[in-house]
Amino acid sequence: MFAAEAGYEALQAFATSIGIGLLIGLERERQSDLKAGLRTFALVGLLGCISALLAQITDSGWILAAGLLAIAAMMIAAHVADPLDTGDPGTTSVVALLVCYALGAMVWFGYTSNAVMLAIATTVLLYFKTELHGISKSLTHVDLLSILQFGVLSLVILPILPDRNFGPYQALNPHNIWWMVVLISGVSLAGYAALRLTGARHGAALIGLFGGFASSTATTMIFARHARAHLDLARTAMVVILLANIVVMVRLGLLAFVVAPEVAGPLSGVFGGGVALGVAATFWGWRQLESGDALPLPNVTNPTEIRTALTFGGLYALVLVLSAWLQDIAGSRGIYLLALASGLTDVDAITLSSLRMFTLDKLSEAQTITAITLATLSNLAFKTGLVVVIGGTALARRTLPGLVAIAAGLVGGLLLMT
Helix, strand or coil: CEEEEEEEEHHHHHHHHHHHHHHHHHHHCCCCCCCCCCCCHHHHHHHHHHHHHHHHHHCCCCCCCCHHHHHHHHHHHHHHHHCCCCCCCCHHHHHHHHHHHHHHHHHCCCHHHHHHHHHHHHHHHHHHHHEEEEEHHHHHHHHHHHHHHHHHHHHHHHHCCCCCHHHHHHCHHHHHHHHHHHHHHEEEEEEEHHHHHHHHCHHHHHHHHHHHHHHHHHHHHHHHHHHHHHHHHCCCHHHHHHHHHHHHHHHHHHHHHHHHHHHHHHHHHHHHHHHHHHHHHHHHHHHHCCCCCCCCEEECCCCCCCHHHHHHHHHHHHHHHHHHHHHHCCHHHHHHHHHHHHCCHHHHHHHHHHHHHHHCCCCCCHHHHHHHHHHHHHHHHHHHHHHHHHHHHEEEEEHHHHHHHHHHHHHHHHHCCC
């Protein structure tokens, strides 16, 4: 009985290894002047699995290493004897074949799910060669610097910070504070990169969406200025500004899901009202849009600069301490006042501090949702002021109904959920 089960598991592992090789090899078959195609990749995946089996039986890892070296030597010899006509050294196919061998070995050792996911990821990387090259060529010095700085924030600084509480009310945890910095920088970097890659050629929708992730305040400000300078841009600016402010709620919902999943559902219910009415108002304005010249892009600063990260980290730490202090002396009303005040300039810090206090059982679910909603309303009021003061009458007349609709949806959602 046990032998039969073991035999079935072995056959399943061999079949999975062959399937992984076929998946990667299918993509390689698209290439001209092949040195390794569908059958070769399938056999190499199977070889990796068999080598792992033999290594386990003989208790010798050299069998796996010898197989890897043999495949590498075979492919190198093939390319030396018959170079590709395109002048490509063929290193990608060599590495892909070695990866296929290693994935076959992983399957035998029980990491089947991971091996299949990595096989899919490998195939995607191979398939989108042209698109990836296009992206890399479009990156500027600042873009590359942003990516490297994010690596420093997340992979160098974060791991070395102590994960324990310090300071007044034991409210300051360096590791937790920096994790929030990494989270905000990552979300902002994604929007920043999307804006850079798509540019203005795809119109108001993408600028509003990605601008909301990168910085809704910067997006609102730049389009308010352009609407005042160019009255024919007022309707387009309305769509961009409304979309950016709708995305703020989506962004905060994602942050809640990562930091405090328990409160993400009810908070999404509150934000749902604002998103629904905001989308309706935006759609009404969109129907009246006319295609025109390329739109201006928001001048969003690099979100991963060390100075920017330190500024947000300091603001978040200050809000944590103030939240603990105000809750101690004034209860939930103190938190609400802080939410209204801090939300005027930055809604992320008060949102994250409220979620943090919820996870520490210092705020109830209703108090957390109320504080975040008040901060969002305060932030919305601030950007409404930008529209009126900077954008002028033409933009205000078109945009204020949509901003009021978002606020009404938030208030309605809050009343229903709390």
